[in-house]
Each structure stands twice: as C-alpha cells, then as structure tokens.
Amino acid sequence: MTTQEHAVEQVHRDDIRSKMGMWLFLFSELLLFGGLFFMYSVYRFMHQQDFSIASKEMNTFLGTLNTVILLTSSLTMALSIAAIQRGKKALSIFLQIVTILFGLAFMVNKVIEWSHEFAEGNFPGSASLANRPPGQILYFGLYYSMVGLHGLHVLVGMTVIGFMTVFTIRGKITQDNYVKLEAAGLYWHLVDIIWIFLFPLFYLIT
Amino acid sequence: MASETLTLHNNGHEVSYLDYQGKHKGLLGWLLSTDHKRIGILYMIGVLSFFAVGVTLGFLIRLELLTPQGTIVGPQAYNEFFTVHGIIMIFIVVIPVIPAVFGNFFLPIMLGAKDVAFPRINLLTWYLYIIGGVLILLSLVLPGGAADTGWTFYVPYSVRTGTNMIFTLTAVFIIGFSSILTGLNFLTTIHRMRAPGMDWFKMPLFAWSLYATSWIQVIVTPIVGITLLMVIVERVFHVGIFDPTLGGDPLLFQHMFWMYSHPAVYIIIVPAMGVISEIIPVFSQRTIFGYKFIAYSSLGIAVFGSLVWAHHMFATGMSDTAEFVFSLLTFLVAIPSAIKVFNWTATLYKGSIKLEAPMLYALAFIFLFSIGGLTGIIQGALNVDLYLTDTYFIVGHIHYVVFGGTGFGLFAALHYWLPKMFGRMYNKKVAKVAFWIVFIGFNVLYFPFFILGWMGMPRRSYHYLPQFQLYHVIATVGSWILVLGLLIMMVNLLVSLIKGKKITENNIWGGETLEWKVSTPPTVENFEEIPEVFDGPYEYKQNEYASMEEEVK
Amino acid sequence: MEEAKEHSKHAHGYGIYVLVWLALVTLTGLTAAVAGINFGKLSIVVAIIIAVIKSYLVLTEFMHLKTEQRTFKAFIFVALFFIIISLALLFSDYSFYVR
Ligand code: HEM
Numbered sequence: 001m002t003t004q005e006h007a008v009e010q011v012h013r014d015d016i017r018s019k020m021g022m023w024l025f026l027f028s029e030l031l032l033f034g035g036l037f038f039m040y041s042v043y044r045f046m047h048q049q050d051f052s053i054a055s056k057e058m059n060t061f062l063g064t065l066n067t068v069i070l071l072t073s074s075l076t077m078a079l080s081i082a083a084i085q086r087g088k089k090a091l092s093i094f095l096q097i098v099t100i101l102f103g104l105a106f107m108v109n110k111v112i113e114w115s116h117e118f119a120e121g122n123f124p125g126s127a128s129l130a131n132r133p134p135g136q137i138l139y140f141g142l143y144y145s146m147v148g149l150h151g152l153h154v155l156v157g158m159t160v161i162g163f164m165t166v167f168t169i170r171g172k173i174t175q176d177n178y179v180k181l182e183a184a185g186l187y188w189h190l191v192d193i194i195w196i197f198l199f200p201l202f203y204l205i206t
Numbered sequence: 207m208a209s210e211t212l213t214l215h216n217n218g219h220e221v222s223y224l225d226y227q228g229k230h231k232g233l234l235g236w237l238l239s240t241d242h243k244r245i246g247i248l249y250m251i252g253v254l255s256f257f258a259v260g261v262t263l264g265f266l267i268r269l270e271l272l273t274p275q276g277t278i279v280g281p282q283a284y285n286e287f288f289t290v291h292g293i294i295m296i297f298i299v300v301i302p303v304i305p306a307v308f309g310n311f312f313l314p315i316m317l318g319a320k321d322v323a324f325p326r327i328n329l330l331t332w333y334l335y336i337i338g339g340v341l342i343l344l345s346l347v348l349p350g351g352a353a354d355t356g357w358t359f360y361v362p363y364s365v366r367t368g369t370n371m372i373f374t375l376t377a378v379f380i381i382g383f384s385s386i387l388t389g390l391n392f393l394t395t396i397h398r399m400r401a402p403g404m405d406w407f408k409m410p411l412f413a414w415s416l417y418a419t420s421w422i423q424v425i426v427t428p429i430v431g432i433t434l435l436m437v438i439v440e441r442v443f444h445v446g447i448f449d450p451t452l453g454g455d456p457l458l459f460q461h462m463f464w465m466y467s468h469p470a471v472y473i474i475i476v477p478a479m480g481v482i483s484e485i486i487p488v489f490s491q492r493t494i495f496g497y498k499f500i501a502y503s504s505l506g507i508a509v510f511g512s513l514v515w516a517h518h519m520f521a522t523g524m525s526d527t528a529e530f531v532f533s534l535l536t537f538l539v540a541i542p543s544a545i546k547v548f549n550w551t552a553t554l555y556k557g558s559i560k561l562e563a564p565m566l567y568a569l570a571f572i573f574l575f576s577i578g579g580l581t582g583i584i585q586g587a588l589n590v591d592l593y594l595t596d597t598y599f600i601v602g603h604i605h606y607v608v609f610g611g612t613g614f615g616l617f618a619a620l621h622y623w624l625p626k627m628f629g630r631m632y633n634k635k636v637a638k639v640a641f642w643i644v645f646i647g648f649n650v651l652y653f654p655f656f657i658l659g660w661m662g663m664p665r666r667s668y669h670y671l672p673q674f675q676l677y678h679v680i681a682t683v684g685s686w687i688l689v690l691g692l693l694i695m696m697v698n699l700l701v702s703l704i705k706g707k708k709i710t711e712n713n714i715w716g717g718e719t720l721e722w723k724v725s726t727p728p729t730v731e732n733f734e735e736i737p738e739v740f741d742g743p744y745e746y747k748q749n750e751y752a753s754m755e756e757e758v759k
Numbered sequence: 760m761e762e763a764k765e766h767s768k769h770a771h772g773y774g775i776y777v778l779v780w781l782a783l784v785t786l787t788g789l790t791a792a793v794a795g796i797n798f799g800k801l802s803i804v805v806a807i808i809i810a811v812i813k814s815y816l817v818l819t820e821f822m823h824l825k826t827e828q829r830t831f832k833a834f835i836f837v838a839l840f841f842i843i844i845s846l847a848l849l850f851s852d853y854s855f856y857v858r
C-alpha cells in the first residue's frame with residue numbers, strides 16, 4: 001500500500017474496516033449457532049428414528065412459508081441497499097420497512113406454530129414430553145433452543161433495521177455513506193442463512 | 207463528535223494521555239474515555255483487583271489443605287473456593303489480561319496507529335468484563351452459595367446443584383462476549399491500521415501473537431458461550447440437552463466445553479509468548495532469531511491448538527478412535543511451542559544479556575513453561591494419562607503452564623512496560639528481590655504437586671490420606687512465600703507510580719519497536735505524524751528508523 | 760470524492776437480486792418436494808447440499824462477497840474449515856462410540 005492511501009485511511013472513515021468488523025462478528029454468530037449444529041448432528045446421529053418421528057409433528061406448510069418470507073425479506077434488504085446506492089432515499093426507506101414487516105410476519109408465524117405445539121403439550125418440562133423416548137425429548141429440546149435463538153436474532157435484526165430506517169430518514173445514511181446499512185444487511189442475511197439450514201433440519205426429516 | 211476532534215487537534219499532540227482533559231473531566235474522563243491507553247489502564251485495575259481476590263482464595267485453599275481433615279472451612283465452602291478460584295483465575299484473569307491490558311495499550315502504538323479500529327466497542331468490552339466479574343463476586347456472597355462444580359461446569363452436576371449457577375454461567379457468558387469483541391477489534395486493527403511500510407513481516411512479534419490469539423477468541427469463544435447458555439436453558443426450562451435423564455449425553459457437554467477451553471489455554475499463553483518475544487531481544491541486544499518461525503508458530507498454535515480438545519476426556523470412555531486421534535494431535539501441538547523456546551534460547555546465545563527485572567521474569571517464563579509443557583506431553587500419552595488424570599499432577603501442570611507461563615509473562619510485561627505507561631521507574635533492586643521470592647515460592651508451592659499427583663493424591667479433594675501431608679505442608683509454606691513475594695512486587699510497582707524516579711527519555715530499555723519512539727508517557731494521539739516503517743522490529747545494527755514526511759492530509 | 764467512485768463501482772443491480780431470489784425460492788420448493796421422496800440416508804445429504812447452494816447464493820450475491828476483498832473470502836474459509844474439521848473430530852468419537 002502506498003503512503004497516500006494509508007494516510008487517507010487514518011484520517012477519513014474506512015468502510016472496509018467497518019465491514020471487516022461486521023464480518024468477524026458474523027463469524028462468531030455463525031459459530032454460536034455452529035455449536036448448536038454440532039449438538040444437533042450428534043443427537044440426530046444417535047437417535048435417527050426418534051428425530052424422524054418427532055419431525056413429522058412439525059407444520060411443514062408454515063415452515064416453508066416462513067422460509068419464503070425470510071428469503072423475500074433478504075431480497076428487500078438487498079434492494080434497499082441498491083436503492084440507496086443510487087440515491088433513491090424514499091425507495092430505500094420503503095424497502096427497509098417492508099423488510100421489517102416480513103420479519104414481523106415471520107415472528108407471527110412462529111408464535112402460531114409454538115402455541116400450537118404448546119397446546120399439544122410438547123413444551124419443555126411438560127409431562128407428556130418427558131414420557132417420550134429420549135431422542136424425541138432431545139429433538140424438541142434442540143428445536144426450541146435453536147429456533148428460539150434464531151427468533152431472538154430476527155427480533156434483534158428488526159430492531160437494528162428500524163434504527164437504520166431512522167438514520168436514513170434523518171440523512172445519516174446517504175448515497176455515499178451507507179456502510180451502516182450494509183452492516184445491518186449483512187446481519188439480516190446471516191439470520192436468513194441460519195434459517196436456510198434450520199428449515200430442512202427440523203421440518204424435513206424423512 | 208466534531209468538537210471532540212477539535213480538542214484533540216488542539217492539544218492531542220503534546221499532552222500526555224494521563225493529563226489530557228477532554229469532554230469529560232476527572233473520573234468520568236477515564237470511565238467514558240475511548241482512548242485505547244486509558245482503557246488499557248482501566249483493564250489493568252480490573253484484572254489486578256480480581257487477581258488479588260483469586261490469590262486470596264488460593265491462599266485459603268492451601269491453608270485448608272495444611273491438615274488432612276478440616277482446617278479452616280467446611281467441605282462445601284472448600285468446593286466453592288476452588289471453583290471460584292479457578293473461574294476467576296482462568297476467565298477473568300489470565301484469558302483477558304495480556305491482550306486487554308497490554309494489547310490495548312501497546313498494539314496501536316506498535317503498529318503506528320492512533321487507536322484501535324473500534325474505540326467505542328473497546329470501551330464496551332471493559333464494561334461487559336466488569337459486569338461479569340462483579341456477578342461472580344456477587345455469587346460468592348449471595349445466599350445459595352457460589353458455584354461448586356469446579357471451573358469446568360460439568361453436567362449433570364451443574365444442572366442439578368442448588369448453588370448460584372445461573373449467576374456464574376451468565377457471568378462467564380458475558381465475559382466471553384467481551385473477549386470476542388476484543389478479538390474482533392484487534393483483528394481489524396491489525397488488518398487495517400498498520401503504519402505505511404509496516405507489512406506483515408515487519409510487525410512486532412507481540413502483534414503477531416495477538417493476531418493469532420484474536421482469531422482463537424473470535425472462533426471458539428461462541429462455542430463455549432452457547433454451551434453454557436444451554437446449561438442455563440436446561441436449568442431454567444428443563445429443556446433436554448445434556449441431562450441424561452432427559453436423554454442427553456453429558457460427554458457432549460465435555461466435548462463442547464473443551465472445544466473452547468483447550469484453545470483457551472492458547473488464548474492464555476500465546477500473548478505471554480508475544481511479551482517474551484519482545485523482551486528477549488531487547489535485553490540481549492540481539493536481533494531475534496527466527497522471526498518468521500516465531501510468527502508462524504503463533505498461527506500454528508492457533509490452528510493445531512483448536513484440534514486437540516478431547517485430550518481432557520481420555521478417561522471418560524470416548525471411542526478408541528477418538529482417543530488415538532486426539533493423543534496423536536496432542537503430540538503435534540507441542541511442536542510450535544517448542545519452536546518458540548528454541549528460538550528464544552538461540553537469541554540468548556552469545557547475546558549481551560542484561561539481567562533486569564523484566565528479563566528475569568522472561569527467563570523464568572521459559573523455564574517454568576518448559577516444565578509445564580513437558581508435563582503436558584506426559585499427560586498427552588494415553589496410558590500415562592489414565593493414571594494421572596484428576597490427580598494433583600494436573601493441578602501442578604495447570605499452574606506451571608498458566609501461572610508460570612502467563613502469570614510470569616504478566617509480571618514481565620508489568621516490569622517492562624509500566625515505566626513507559628506512567629513515566630516512572632520502580633525500584634530495580636526491590637523488583638529483583640521480589641522476583642526471587644516469587645520464583646522460589648512458586649516452585650516450593652507447585653513442584654510438590656507433581657509428586658503428590660504421582661503418588662495418587664486426587665484433585666479437588668477436601669480430605670486426604672495422612673501419607674500425603676508432608677508435601678501438602680511444603681506446598682502451603684510455598685504459598686506463603688509466594689504471596690509474600692507478590693505483595694512486595696505489587697507494592698514496589700504501586701509505590702513507583704507515585705514516588706518513582708521520573709523518566710523523560712523515550713527509549714527506556716533500548717527497544718526497537720515503535721512504542722519506544724513515542725514520548726514517555728505517550729501523548730493522547732500517540733504520534734505527531736503517522737510514522738513510516740522501513741525495517742523489521744528487531745534490527746539492532748543502528749537505529750535506522752525514520753519518521754517521515756508530512757502525512758498527506 | 761474518490762470514495763464515492765469506489766462505491767458506485769460496486770453498485771449492484773436490482774435485476775440480479777430478483778433472479779437470485781427466484782432461484783432461492785425455487786430451491787426451497789425443491790427441498791420441500793424432495794423431502795417427500797425417501798432417499799434413505801441420502802435425504803439428509805440432498806437437503807444439506809441444497810441448503811449449501813442457497814447459502815452460497817446469499818453469501819455471494821446478497822452479501823456482496825463476490826465483489827468484496829480477498830481477505831473476507833479467506834475469513835469465510837477459516838470459519839468453514841474450523842467447523843468442518845471440528846465436526847469430523849467430534850465424530851471420531853461418536854461414529855465409534857460404545858457408551
Ligand atoms: C498464590 C497463588 C495460587 C495458589 C496458592 C493456588 C492454589 C491452588 C490450589 C491448591 C488448587 C487446587 C484445588 C484443588 O484441586 O483442590 C488450585 C487449582 C487451580 N488453580 Fe490455582 N493457585 C494460585 C494461582 C493460580 C493462578 C495464577 C491461576 C491462573 C490460571 C490458577 C488457576 C487454577 C486452576 C484453573 C485450578 C483448577 C481449579 C479446579 O480444579 O477446579 N491458580 N490452585
């Protein structure tokens with residue numbers, strides 16, 4: 001690197017730096033879930049039959065719907081960045097709000113699903129769950145933990161994007177300074193990727 | 207924001223970071239400062255306070271073990287003592303200490319930068335760290351009692367015990383988060399903020415060691431985070447994860463725990479190795495031998511160190527394949543550490559060695575760490591470990607590696623850099639006397655552990671058979687000597703901050719890295735102009751360093 | 760205004776995003792459909808492969824990894840490497856366990 005480039009970096013803002021920080025943060029998020037995926041693979045390996053039986057109780061339709069919702073929200077998120085890159089502030093704000101709404105829809109679906117499970121007595125600590133074979137207890141243990149933690153991330157993501165929308169409205173995020181929005185986008189896409197794996201692992205076991 | 211930059215430009219160049227008056231004055235000027243140097247000092251106060259608590263607990267443990275039956279406390283209190291002692295020492299002392307204190311303070315200066323990449327996140331990590339530490343201290347005094355599982359939190363006991371587990375687990379989780387953020391900050395700083403001309407192989411070895419460490423921190427800390435979180439979830443919601451009555455496999459917890467906690471021993475030791483790599487060339491006035499080997503071996507340790515975790519589980523009934531694989535990998539991981547020791551010794555050879563206090567601690571590091579490392583290899587052998595595991599041999603090993611390694615690395619760093627940080631020199635004579643007392647106390651305390659372990663004395667045990675008493679008494683006496691030495695050392699350092707001889711010269715020890723080019727104590731902005739670097743960090747031909755032209759706006 | 764130029768260089772088209780989204784939704788349909796068929800032990804492999812393809816698309820396109828620095832790609836590699844090796848080592852126990 002030349003002196004000039006470096007000097008510029010020291011004084012001005014360095015977008016690559018911010019993004020690098022974000023990527024590294026995403027890794028630790030990835031490995032946070034990675035730990036859960038490790039547990040999942042071990043227990044699924046030990047209890048293949050039970051996992052398959054338990055997963056039949058999942059609502060595949062809602063699961064698929066939620067997958068599509070989350071993928072679409074990723075699309076609107078990416079589009080909102082493309083919009084701000086072109087200086088289309090209003091469009092970007094609109095797309096960010098749509099993204100949040102998709103996140104909300106995802107959460108509503110989750111609530112419906114979980115209340116259904118709870119009504120059937122499949123909640124942690126319940127007597128009917130405790131009487132099932134170990135593999136199924138573990139399946140539901142993992143299901144609630146992993147999907148729950150993912151849900152928490154969706155909520156965080158929605159909040160973060162909400163802040164970005166405010167920043168965009170206030171003009172803190174602009175055509176040539178949108179690295180914050182990009183970082184929020186990265187986070188949102190990661191949440192999406194995690195769901196891409198959770199979906200087949202919990203809903204589609206044959 | 208704008209006004210802050212303005213003040214910086216007004217006096218940031220000339221004023222020492224200690225006297226600087228920014229937006230906030232007095233105590234707030236410290237508690238809200240995002241200056242990496244002030245944050246380093248904040249960490250130093252935090253870590254050393256916790257260290258004092260940890261040492262007190264260790265001292266009490268030793269006092270208890272003076273006699274084979276109860277001496278000063280009951281068995282439950284004893285269990286809580288060794289657990290909290292372990293948790294404090296591992297999670298809030300040795301894991302953060304060198305990166306958070308000296309990394310924060312010196313990494314940006316060594317790279318020729320004005321601060322770390324994310325100063326505000328840096329301050330956040332300190333608060334997280336303090337919150338975690340305070341939670342652990344609280345668990346000691348609150349009703350219910352502190353964690354009594356050992357610092358390893360093995361399930362199912364950690365799911366069932368009635369003590370304040372949730373406090374402790376949450377605390378470790380929060381501290382882990384703080385550690386991740388520090389790692390992320392350093393990685394970005396090293397990637398993006400090196401001064402012009404400082405390519406990767408002109409970086410000081412301390413920076414290299416922090417780079418490797420930060421990677422381990424970012425990658426494996428989340429794993430223990432989620433594992434401990436699952437224990438909390440299991441306790442609170444009775445979700446089936448690890449508890450065997452709910453179908454779980456307790457060994458999976460051990461896998462997940464050590465997947466972090468073995469690499470964590472490298473988070474602990476590698477930065478200390480970095481400190482040693484700085485000190486050795488300075489006090490033998492020689493170019494360090496095998497710079498690249500040392501740099502790469504840090505990375506090698508980071509990679510291989512992440513792959514050997516299950517050597518903590520040899521006696522648990524893992525599959526034979528796993529036992530074999532992990533034993534083999536454990537032998538491999540010794541290689542990069544050995545490379546470092548060889549290179550340090552080669553640097554010493556024919557150097558003109560100056561036995562100042564930092565050098566004494568550095569040499570003690572090499573000696574003690576070698577003993578610790580070699581006993582580690584002994585335990586890495588399957589058949590031997592089956593006999594030694596869960597005995598005092600392990601406790602001896604832990605302390606030689608962790609205390610003899612990182613503890614002494616910390617003391618070396620304190621004696622090496624503290625004068626630079628505060629502009630005052632400690633009493634060198636007293637420092638040397640303290641060193642010898644600490645060194646002797648250390649060995650009298652911990653060496654008998656190897657013998658005890660070999661004889662079959664189990665660890666974490668409140669009672670013991672009368673035939674072990676002789677060595678226990680020796681060790682307890684050793685703990686008194688050690689604590690005495692530590693007190694002398696700390697008092698000497700503290701007194702120096704107030705009464706020590708003022709230092710004005712930049713280069714106190716004759717070092718060649720960038721922190722010795724800036725004023726003592728450093729100014730707020732570290733550098734008047736960002737320096738340009740032409741040479742490697744340890745070239746003792748002449749001082750060829752040159753601070754260069756005006757930086758381009 | 761060097762930087763603004765830098766950015767516009769990386770400005771991404773709306774069209775490609777929509778295409779990627781279409782592919783993602785199609786692949787989702789595919790996993791759901793394929794799950795009905797019993798490939799035995801292979802079903803999980805199929806599901807994982809599809810999930811990997813989807814993640815790849817999200818990473819390269821939505822997350823702009825395609826146009827991002829080489830360093831970032833190396834980072835991803837490090838994380839994946841760690842996960843895969845650790846999983847393999849974990850299974851050096853569980854594949855042969857007799858507990
Ligand atoms: C004056 C200083 C110290 C004394 C007197 C001391 C004493 C002890 C003793 C006697 C034990 C054995 C407890 C048992 O197994 O029953 C122990 C365990 C331990 N110590 Fe220290 N120690 C000191 C400093 C340190 C330091 C600096 C570290 C840094 C990491 C440390 C880390 C540990 C760990 C991790 C254990 C294992 C705890 C467990 O098995 O749960 N100690 N210490």
Ligand SMILES: [Cu+2]
Nearest residue numbers: 468515517518
């Ligand atoms: Cu280990």
